[in-house]
Amino acid sequence: MSGKRKGLGRATVHDVAKLAGVSSITVSRYFKQPEIVSQALRDRIAEAVKALDYLPNHAAGGLASTRGRIVAMVIPNISGPIFANTIQSFSDELNRHGYQLLLASSYFSVEKEEDAVRAFLGWSPAALVLTSQYHSEGTERLIAKATMPVVETWDYVPERKPVQVGFSHIDVGRQSVEYLHGKGYKRIAFVQNSLIGDLSALDRRDGYIARMTEHGLEPWVFVPTQADPFEAGRQAVNSLLLRKQPAEAIIFANDNLAAGGMLAGARAGMRFPEDCAIFGFGNYAFSEMLLPSLTTIRPPAREIGEVAALRILQALGEAAAEGPLKHLNLLDCELIARESA
Amino acid sequence: MSGKRKGLGRATVHDVAKLAGVSSITVSRYFKQPEIVSQALRDRIAEAVKALDYLPNHAAGGLASTRGRIVAMVIPNISGPIFANTIQSFSDELNRHGYQLLLASSYFSVEKEEDAVRAFLGWSPAALVLTSQYHSEGTERLIAKATMPVVETWDYVPERKPVQVGFSHIDVGRQSVEYLHGKGYKRIAFVQNSLIGDLSALDRRDGYIARMTEHGLEPWVFVPTQADPFEAGRQAVNSLLLRKQPAEAIIFANDNLAAGGMLAGARAGMRFPEDCAIFGFGNYAFSEMLLPSLTTIRPPAREIGEVAALRILQALGEAAAEGPLKHLNLLDCELIARESA
DNA sequence: TTTCTCAATGTTACCGGTAACATCAGCGAG
DNA sequence: CTCGCTGATGTTACCGGTAACATTGAGAAA
The missing domain is CATH 1.10.260 (434 Repressor (Amino-terminal Domain))
Known part of the structure; x- marks a missing residue:
């Protein structure tokens, strides 16, 4: 009083x-x-x-000790089918050690990412986590000057300065080709997503092109104009299959497109994989529920979150149990062979 | 130096x-x-x-002014199919006004929720957002004493002191019955989820029971023992349809169970809705991609996030454009009639 | 007994902002 | 010409912790 x-x-x-x-x-x-x-x-x-x-009062404590127990993460989106698992496992692992997660989404926009990073730095987080290796110049400058650990996820490009925890998108593209080629398919098409800004998807396409070329096969990339993945998939199937020399197999940039394509085809009386093999990426929740179930590649979403958290905790000296090399930062994708290819 | x-x-x-x-x-x-x-x-x-x-430095500013620009949210999970949209829209709306989101998940455990709330309060967030009306006693005590606005989402029980932004789960249960009853079905079963802790799902069941009773029909609740929703769905279908007097329609507690059930049935040669109508809840991403596509109820996930953010911003005096009554806190679910029922 | 060491606890100042109050200059009214 | 008011800017202290250094006392070593 x-x-x-x-x-x-x-x-x-x-x-x-x-x-x-x-x-x-x-x-x-x-x-x-x-x-x-x-x-x-x-x-x-x-x-x-x-x-x-x-x-x-953690704000006071953080101010006095200059090391708060907040970790900030910028991710393209929360509600998409891909990143939620990473956020979940990352958050859980941090919480377990008494850290809290500050979250913002960029929608694949490097400008929005930069805004978020700037806002986050004001909280002096104990660490900063970004997605992919592609950022704006401003962001690059900010993280270059940052004093806290910075981790980039969902990509693995060890030459870069920030720690990487992810996988090689190029290898995913190659792996898809390899699988289908091993099954005897020759006319293998790739359907790119039209989502502007997801640069990593282009790496997968490049991997596809590279491996096709190595096999002496001609790459065949289709770029849908429809933004809605569902519609885009339909568009791709119509374009690639209703022609003299239809594709024997289609690699879609993600499972959404693949599902859209398959559904459109199925309603038009096509049968998969008899008429065409379908190959996705992402192993979304519905992929095993489709008829036929979708052959795809599961990215290590959960593992990325875990390992990223682990690396951060180590860098902060919370080393804890796990031996330092229990996990490597280059994680494996899992090819899940199901019915569609 | x-x-x-x-x-x-x-x-x-x-x-x-x-x-x-x-x-x-x-x-x-x-x-x-x-x-x-x-x-x-x-x-x-x-x-x-x-x-x-x-x-x-926001930590310093928050300390000095006793009002930081952080909002804390506890949600059952991030990676599930349901809550991600709420988090997404909530976070976006807050970011737009310069607030940041602090996030933790409870996995439907009231104890974990209490831990998270306790940790969050240490950051003196500008507001606190919880999910559902069911909490531990400790949590109730904490939020009763809290000085910042508290909002409960995904439930609407206006008698409670915290602001509610959500819908009536009981009405969802009733609505499902009403739709199927209107189509002439009589032997309508309800498949509960076995997920321990999701108390709101039980409200939906209670709504089902109430409405069935009002129609003079006998409620028929099946509780799967399998934890995996996929397996649980299969178990339910087998139990409810392979009998003398099979169910004519089944309401599943969520779309995951429904999809599992339909898939198991389809692989066993059953046809939906000819052999049995299937009704879900949640409108998960895959629901429209199934064959047959799933009739379900879409909860206002995105709207909940938006309105919750709006209410908080208003309470914090960031009133902004929107007229105060543009949205009510009791939101509508949307019944999406598709092929399965 | 004296001295030294070390573990347990206290004192002081400071982290980086901002609330509350003080000051000061310019200007219209009386 | 003085007074009072208003708007722009400064002074001071304080938000709630903790780093760095100081102090104390008990037991070990000499």
Whole structure:
């Protein structure tokens, strides 16, 4: 009932200290390094904490120690079928160690990404996580100057300075070709997604082109004009199959397109894989529920989140159990052969 | 090269102030209320900010003003098919107004939820968002004492003190019955999910039971023992259809179960809806891609996020454009009639 | 007994902003 | 010409913790 400034009205370390008859720093130590506080004081403090319903103010703590327990992540989207697993596992692993997740989405826009990074840096997060290796110049400058660990996920390009946790999209493209080629298919087309900005998908296309060429086969890339993945898939199937020399197999840039294509084809009386083999990417939740179930490549979404969190915790000195080399940063995709190819 | 405490090594308001030849509070005002700073000083400050690459430290600002620009949200899960849209739209709307989202998942565990709430309160978020009306006692106590706005989502029970933004699960159950009853089905079964903890799903079941009873029909609830939704669906279909008096229609607690059931049935040669009508809940991404496409109810996931954000912004005085009553807090679900029922 | 060591605890100042109040210049009214 | 008011800017202290250094006391070593 007096202080000029109001505060939040909550109990502070000082209140706890007074009640427990110790100094405030001891209360602070009770939380950060309980082992250096004597049992007697620990008990008294615990009692006071409970009596006052004390909750530490992390903003104050972070300010004083210049190392908050927040980790910031920018991801293209939350609601898409791809990244949610990464966010989930990343968040869980962090929470387990007492860190909190600050999240924003970029929608594959490097400008939005930069805005988010700028806003996040204001919170001095303990670490910063981005998606892919492609950023704006501004972002590059910010992360170059950043003092906290920076991790790039969903891509693996070890030459870059930030730590990478991901996989090679180019190899995914090659792997898809390899699988279909091994099954005897020759006229293998690739359907790109029309989503502007997802640069990594273009890497997969490049891998496809490279491997096709190595096999002496002619690459055949179709770029849908429809934005809706469903419609785009239909468009691709119509264009690639209703012709004299139809495609024998189609690699879609993602499972959404593949499903759209298959569904359009099925409703038009086509049969897969008899009329054409279908190959996707992403292993979305529905992929195994389709008829025929979709052959695809599962990106290590969950693993990326886990390993990224692990690397960050290590960098922050929370090393914990796991041996430092239990995981490598280059993760494997899993080819899931189902009915469609 | 001197100060006892190191700081983050970044430029501060004081640095900017010195360079611009003003006092630090003026720099602070430049950011919070530019209109009360003279044009001359604004220019000088802007220059200094750019020269030093100054980024405001939000932790310090939040501490001093006791109102940070962080909003905390606890949600059952991120990677499931349901909540991602809510998170996405919520986060987008907040970002648009300069707020950041702090996120944690509870996995339908009220204890985990309480842990998250406790951790979040330490950041003195500007607002707190929870899912559903069911919490632990500890959580109830915490939010009762909380000074910031608290919003509960995905449920609408206006009697409660926290603001609600959601829909009535009981009505969803009734609505499902109504639709099938209107199509002439009598032996309508309900397949509950076995996911322990999702209390709202039980409300849907109760709505089903109530409406069935009102129609003079006998409720018929099947509880799968399998945890995997796919397997659970199969189990339900086998149990409900391979009998003398098979079910004519089945309402599944969610689309995952429905899809699992339909797929199991299809592979066993059953035809839907000829042999049995199938009705889901959730309108998951795959639901329109199934063969037959799934009749279901779309919860207003995206709208919940938007309205929750709007309510919070209003409570924080960021009123902004939207008239206060443009949205109500009780949102509508959309029944999507497709092929399966 | 004296000195030294080390573990337990306290004192002080500071992290980077901003609320509250003070000051000051310019200007119209009396 | 002085007074009072208003808008622009500055001073001071404080938000709630914790780093760095100081102090204390008990037991070990001399």
